[in-house]
Amino acid sequence: MKAWILEEPKKLKLEEFAPTEIAENQIKVKIEEVLLANSDFEVYSGASKRKYPFILGRNAVGVVSKVAGDNPFFNKMDRVSIEPYIPCEVCDECKNDEYEKCSNMQELGNNCNGLLQNFIDLPYSLLHRLPDKLSTEKALFVPYVAFCLNVIDALNLEKGRHIAIFSSTKTGLILAQLVAYYQAVPVFISNREQLLDTARELGIFYCFNPEQTDVENEILAITGGRMCNELVLFSNSDFNMKDVYSVAATNANICLAGYSNKESKLSVAQICKKHLNIFGVYNGAGSYSSAINLLVTETVNVDALIGKIVPFDKLDEELAKTNPDDLILKSKIVKIN
């Protein structure tokens, strides 16, 4: 077994371990490809601190290498998407079978060791078999689509309604496509021109940069003065909360999507004055099967987000010369041979 160990910010070391014996109900997965996005780079660079040593990697696709006991669901060589969320199974939510609401959720590559290794033993409940038609590169985005599906579930989506999406990251492009698929109207707001251009190419009609346009006036015009009843702010984005409030209708729902160390000042006065309902969604747990289906049917297009392929053994050299801006639109793909 081999794994990249982050010993301290920007210091990676490839280590070899003795192979493990798999426990009952577990499956040994040979990891094929791991996605490296901005949030992983923030952990690598130390912008987001972890307890070291730490193994990066939250999104990966693998192949079943060994199955413990008689498992009727998986066979050797099945290609699988790995769900990184491990519910605690002891909190009240878990006991009520509401695993996606677990209050002590562990996430591989975020608050526990991740997937940048060649083999990992996992409970079979975290694995989702992939159809042959879906390429491994596209399947790396299953967790993003699943997360956006949970955001959609939390919103009150109505046909024809305008949904404001504030996003400095590529996840907003996936959410905008889903909003359109469910027949609402996405309004994509980003301070990154690269993301705005890609959104336009994906057929998202309303795209605005708040640094160049008065977004409040634009939304006033396109909604006929009604403003937006549903808004999404990706929590790792850089926006002035004033811009977000200014496009919200009275009684609007604002979904804070994702988790990030970034702090935003929430204006209590604005929340009260407009009777805003603010809530968070941070994971894709429970939506993996639907996400796989939306990618295989090409309802969600992630072609523009697939970046350079990096060989596993050269990862340290590659990350040392990576600039975080390189990862805004395209994620790197680490190929493990």
Ligand SMILES: [Zn+2]
């Ligand atoms: Zn729990």
